[in-house]
Amino acid sequence: MAGVLRRPRLRRAALRYADHDWPVLPGACLTGGRFACGRPGCPTIACHPAEESWERAATADTDRVAAWWRSRPHSVLLATGHAFDVLEVPAHLGLRVLGAARLLAGVVGPGRGQVRGPIAVTPTARWMLLVAPGDPLRPELDESLDVVRHGPGSWIPAPPTRLPEGAVRWAVAPEEVQWRLPDSYAVQAMLVDALGLYGRQTGLRPLLPRQSTGTRYAA
Template sequence: MQWTANRPFVPPPLADRLDRLRLRRHALRYAAHGWAVTPGACLAGHRFACGRPGCPIMMCHPALESWEDTASTDPGLVSDWWRRRPYSVLLATGGRLDALEVPAALGLRVLGAARLHRSLPGAGRADALGPVAVTAAGRWMFLVRPGEPLRSELDHRLDVVRHGCGSWIPAPPSRMLEGPVRWAVPPERTQWRLPAPALVQTLMADALGATPAPRPVVPRQLSTARRGT
């Protein structure tokens, strides 16, 4: 094995295999806890390739055309999906979980408030802390129980997106153009428990009430057309 100044050089075929094994391991872990996964397109250079002939989508997207029907928690199927290619790991929303996606400034305020309420005995919002994933582009995704629509203060904002039925989010350790997705709050820290969406939305509305409204920005990597209904 050759070494560079900072780290060992890993031959590309071996690096691809290690990446694929790591992604498959995480996909199986999510599936084992009841979170349906589906393979996402692989990052190849400056675009995502799903392997479907003629696919025009360059950003992160599901690799399977019928992903909504085939997203699964079955370990055999999940393992087979990642047997040959280092697919991104996508969590299907609307079944066991929804995701509330917000910009970084709002995400930091909400996470701070959730941790504060958790540390206060008897606080009514003590159970608002749940798993939180963060993209390198600065989008924060709060995983919550499914089924709750956005309250009015959040629904009109283009920078707040609810992922419900028919949507998905990239899960760690998938790589986006800007860098890997990571956990700000790993699911293990909350024992894989998902908070009630109403609690998290209340914290978001409170944070927005104390923050001047920014110019609306549509998330680059996630289209508002994928909002859950």
């Protein structure tokens, strides 16, 4: 019953994203504490795409998006690397960047030095900063385990998708910033500042591999 009640809300959100040319794909449905995609033999119980060839399936075609959510309460996933990239950071960094962006917007005025953009937050306190696509991580951030860039070949769970720990939500909704995306390097500069990395020489690459949001949920 809960899934039946959630489906219209998930469908409306997916259509809203597609209507703004954000590529959408259906995710596995949350049932109890696990996700089921309906593919025979799929061993993944964490959040993951319901389509096997999800990179080709991701679309902003509203008719196709509406059909996906017609009968099942799919999680809403957004493919990255096309309309936007995502910088995924822990909550303490996300809060500092949000505070700095608000302060800068107040100093330079609206429409100038645009560094605020949509920010989604997972129930496990991962902040996902949506930025203009295409720019790689600065070398200082590429060495940091705290920052993950989602570009081509990745995806994120979008509000109001529910995870076992709770719902994904917007800290800054797209409507709040008129669906504008900040410059990636401008946001990365604030992350460098928050991490205290200005002037630091890059050293050895980390021994522990970083995990993207998709990899983490699909583990």
